[in-house]
Amino acid sequence: MRTTPPSWAESLLRLFLPPHVFPSLSGDLLEHYRDSILPARGLGRADRWYVTQVLEFIARKTLPWAALFAGSFLARGALDVLRPTTDFHTRAELSTGIGVGLLLSAGFSIARRSGSFLAGAAAGCAITAIASVLTIGGNVVRLALWHDPRVMSAVAASGGLDEAFSLPAILILPGVALGGIGGLLGAGSRCFSRY
Amino acid sequence: MAETLGTFEQAVLLAIFRLADDAYGRAISKEVATRLGREVAFGAVQATLERLENKRLISSLPGSGTPIRAGRPRRFYRVAPSGIAALNDARTTAEILWRGLRWPLRGPA
Numbered sequence: 001m002r003t004t005p006p007s008w009a010e011s012l013l014r015l016f017l018p019p020h021v022f023p024s025l026s027g028d029l030l031e032h033y034r035d036s037i038l039p040a041r042g043l044g045r046a047d048r049w050y051v052t053q054v055l056e057f058i059a060r061k062t063l064p065w066a067a068l069f070a071g072s073f074l075a076r077g078a079l080d081v082l083r084p085t086t087d088f089h090t091r092a093e094l095s096t097g098i099g100v101g102l103l104l105s106a107g108f109s110i111a112r113r114s115g116s117f118l119a120g121a122a123a124g125c126a127i128t129a130i131a132s133v134l135t136i137g138g139n140v141v142r143l144a145l146w147h148d149p150r151v152m153s154a155v156a157a158s159g160g161l162d163e164a165f166s167l168p169a170i171l172i173l174p175g176v177a178l179g180g181i182g183g184l185l186g187a188g189s190r191c192f193s194r195y
Numbered sequence: 196m197a198e199t200l201g202t203f204e205q206a207v208l209l210a211i212f213r214l215a216d217d218a219y220g221r222a223i224s225k226e227v228a229t230r231l232g233r234e235v236a237f238g239a240v241q242a243t244l245e246r247l248e249n250k251r252l253i254s255s256l257p258g259s260g261t262p263i264r265a266g267r268p269r270r271f272y273r274v275a276p277s278g279i280a281a282l283n284d285a286r287t288t289a290e291i292l293w294r295g296l297r298w299p300l301r302g303p304a
Contacts, residue, residue: 004265025241026265027260028220032237034263057238 002043005033005050013054015119016061029053031190039187049095062126065106069127070134072098073168075143080158081151088158102176107182112190120183127176132168139164197281204245205241205285206231210254211272212282219258219269220244244272252278 013029014022029050038046070079076095106127109119143161155161200208203207210226224240247253253272262267274282 021241023267024220024270027264027269028224029237030267031261031264032224046254053237056236060238060242078200120232191231 001033003038005030006047009047009051009054009078012122013057014060015116015122016114017059018113019115021059058122058126059130061110062123062130065102065123066127066130066134069099069102069131069136070138071166072102073077073135074132074138074142077164081142081154084154084157091120098169102177104182104185107179108186108189109182110179111183111186113186114115115187115190117129117183117187120186121180123183124175124177124179125172128168128172132172135168136165148189197277198252199283200285203227203239203293204247205282207240207247207254207281208278211254212274212279216271221269223272223296227230247278248254248272250277256288 010026013026017025026181033050035047037049041049079091080088103124106123107117111117111120112122113119155164162195164167206227207223212224214222216291220237220240223244224237226234227240228235244253244255248255252275255270256266258269258271260268273275276300
């Protein structure tokens with residue numbers, strides 16, 4: 001019987017950890033997996049425990065960025081409703097710039113710590129995925145609180161309900177790309193700072 | 196005045212103190228889980244260890260690996276004098292706050 005956790009989960013953990021932390025932390029997880037979890041829960045549930053630990057670790061690293069990303073979306077939506085305008089161009093440019101900046105910064109910072117540009121791309125994916133869940137939740141709350149005709153026409157004018165709910169999820173792929181670019185810069189700066 | 200500690204930081208520091216020479220990541224996680232009576236994520240313990248080390252409340256040294264860990268090294272932690280001072284401060288503060296009150300508290304009948 002296999003006594004090692006899923007290799008893909010371990011590779012994902014390696015992506016997000018600084019090289020000097022990975023051996024000891026992954027050793028701790030492996031020891032607990034083999035010594036306590038596997039004998040008590042069996043292979044399937046032990047694997048699930050390991051994957052949960054890895055995802056929790058990634059969420060811990062990316063959640064603040066995802067909250068900022070979702071917050072910028074929700075703030076933009078609230079501004080469009082509270083202060084409607086006929087020209088959304090400037091606001092759209094500003095909110096896009098903030099989103100791009102956040103993803104590049106997150107990719108840079110996470111890849112600089114781990115030393116792998118792929119960590120930036122994976123972080124971009126995690127951040128946009130978590131942010132899309134947060135944004136959908138935020139939009140549901142917003143619509144539950146304010147849904148009079150004036151608000152609904154302001155929502156329609158700023159892109160409509162479809163955009164409010166689907167845009168963050170559509171951004172997952174660009175999030176991977178932007179996180180990856182930030183990751184390249186972060187991993188590069190880590191290499192450069194060694195010399 | 197020493198560093199102000201959160202509850203989880205106190206749990207991790209006290210686990211390291213109790214475990215003495217055997218305070219490495221997994222043992223600390225198990226000790227914290229046992230004391231708090233709930234499962235704790237390794238990531239939460241790791242993040243706290245990093246934070247405590249950055250505040251210089253603990254120090255760490257690499258150790259040897261074992262076959263069950265596939266030879267991966269352990270990292271052993273020790274509470275620094277500033278960590279002990281912070282724990283003492285936390286205990287003193289709690290005692291001052293609780294002085295004169297009968298525990299457990301009861302709400303108005």
